[in-house]
Amino acid sequence: MLCDVRLFNSLTREIEEVVPVDGKTVKIYSCGPTVYRYIHIGNMRSFMLGDLIRRALRFEGHDVRWIMNITDVGHMTDELTDTGRDKMELAESDEGLSAAEIADKYTKAFLEDSDLVGIERADLYPLATEHIPEMIAIIDTLIEKGHAYEVEGTVYYDVTTFPGYGKLSGNTLDRLRAGHRQELAVDPSKRHPEDFALWKVAGPHRALKWPSPWGDGYPGWHIECSAMSMKHLGERFDVHTGGNDNKFPHHEDEIAQSEGAVGHRVTSIWVHGGFLQMGGQKMAKSAQNIKRVTDLAEQGVDPLAYRLLCFGTRYRSEMDFSWEALEAADSRVKQLRKRMADWAPAAGSIGAGAKGFDRRFRSAVAGDLDMPTAVKVANELVSAPDVPDGEKYALLATWDQVLGLDLERDARERWEPTDEITALVAERDTARAARDFAKGDEIRDRLQAMGLEVMDTPEGTRVRPR
Ligand SMILES: [Zn+2]
Structure with missing residues (x-):
């Protein structure tokens, strides 16, 4: 291992070294897609974050286990307008497919899009619908420990029983109460307006539902990530990723659930990625500026150019998307591949000049994924007068384990056996x-x-x- 990989922990607000709690394998959990529609490239930026962390850790010699959940029982982002209809069910009636077919269709599309932008497959993609018993078990424990209560088939988390509530997002109970707007209708069955649902009673028209100790119902969104992360990574794991919009309430509630159930810290480092903006607006379905990865390919742009474009901005910062910048990244990727095809790879060890570049590249990547600097180092290497071409090739080919830009593509195509x-x-x-x-x-x-x-x-x- 040459560099210690360090990441900004949203929980402690400090940059911390990634040290696997089991002493062997770094375990990463990423909040994955909700599969009732296509994933736009803004979401892809968040999903690329988990992949990049895995690549950076492997690059420095770590064993990594990475899992990403698939939310196939839709969540309600706005509980106040919850009509009891799942987004999966709404998509079902729109498209004339069953909920399982919808989930299958969009999961496949998600994985295809992930491949196109160079996200290497996770070790596991657990499905929410296949973990209902695990979710029920955690909810049961939370009720037993006094963290949750049932009201007519719906189970709520009593946030006042978890003193650390708000530690991730800063939305402590005091601040939430101060911010309550009078006009918001509060669910009268909750003990406190800030309580959130772990399990919801199924209404008469609800199709996606499961039997439970509290009657037929369906899980809240947050509980699935507590259940799947702890089932597949254990009750202590190293890194949890998501988009900035997951911090509250999703991850705040996950911490309350997981730590409330097991009685200790579960995730060491929380990592959150910034949004992608388009013309100053957050890229979201409602903003009508959705771009799918396949849209890029249809416009003649290599989807991997989108990776290079993303590397131009630190992952925590918001990033503005423009076609001009994407096209520039596209030319740059193609140019790099062409340059490499002109160089024969060097056999054997590299000289001092190349080693200096390698140190700078590695320290940028390991230093909280400073990809803008890493790309700058790569660009400098290409035009460095004192490094032999063969060594440039060898370095870029190695760095591509992190960059994932398929830099050897042209060289491969031009290659002929001796x-x-x-x-x-x-x-x-x-x-x-x-x-x-x-x-x-x-x-x-x-x-x-x-x-x-x-x-x-x-x-x-x-x-x-x-
Ligand atoms: Zn999640």
């Missing part, structure tokens, strides 16, 4: 045809040591640069 490689491939196929697998494996190892990916196909061995 006579030595062709001979080794033929030798391996002959050995394998004679069932001499030990020799086949030995040649495979040699090819891999030459920086090649070795694939067994029905037509025999195929190789390409890694």
Whole structure:
């Protein structure tokens, strides 16, 4: 490990080193998409944050386990206008598909979009609807411990029983009370206006519902993340990500639920990403400025250029989107790939000049994901007079593990095997045809040591640069 990876913790408001609580694997939970509609590129920026943290940690030698939930029982962002109809159900009647089909359709679209912007697949995408028993168990514990109460089939969290309420977002009970507007109707069954629902009673028209100790109903939105994070990562894990808009109430309520249930801290570092704005407005469905990742491709822009564009702004800051900036990023990515294709990769170790660039790149990435600086270092490297081209290639190819811009694309396409490689491939196929697998494996190892990916196909061995 060359650098300690440090992240800004929204909870402590300090930059902290990521140290896995189990001493081995860094465990990351990211709030994932709600799958009743397409995900716009503004949301993609938040989802790229979890991926970038994983890449940065792996780059410095950490083992990482990353999971991202899929919200397939829709949440109500505005409980006051809650008509009891789930957003999944509304989409269902709009599109003539079942709730499961809607969830499936938009989950697939989300994963395709994620692939296009270079988000490597998470280790697991747990579904909310498959964790109802775990949610019920936590709610049960919260009632037992006096943190929650039931009123006619709906269970509320009593926020006054959790002294740390507000520690993440700053929305403490005092401040929430001071900010209450008189005209807001308060649900009369709540003990305190700030209490939130863990479980809701199902109305007569509700289709998405489950049996529970409190009757048929459905979970509140926040409880799913307590249930899925602790089930898959344990009661202590390292990093939790989300967008700035998740801080309150979603993550504040998750802390109250998880810590209320287990009696200790659960997440070490909370990381929140800034919004994407378009013409000064937050990119959101209501703003009518939705862009899907596939829209970018249709406009002839490489979706990975969107990654480079995002790297131009620190992840915590709001970012303004413009087509001009995206097109500039697109040209830059293409230019970098072309330059690399002109350079032959250097074999062996790199010199002092290149090492200096490597140190600067790594320290930028490890220093709370300072990608604007990391990209600046990459640009300087490209035009550095004192670093041999082969070393530039080697560095950029390594850095691409973090950048994820597929910088070797052109080099790969232009690549042709040398006579030595062709001979080794033929030798391996002959050995394998004679069932001499030990020799086949030995040649495979040699090819891999030459920086090649070795694939067994029905037509025999195929190789390409890694
Ligand atoms: Zn969540």
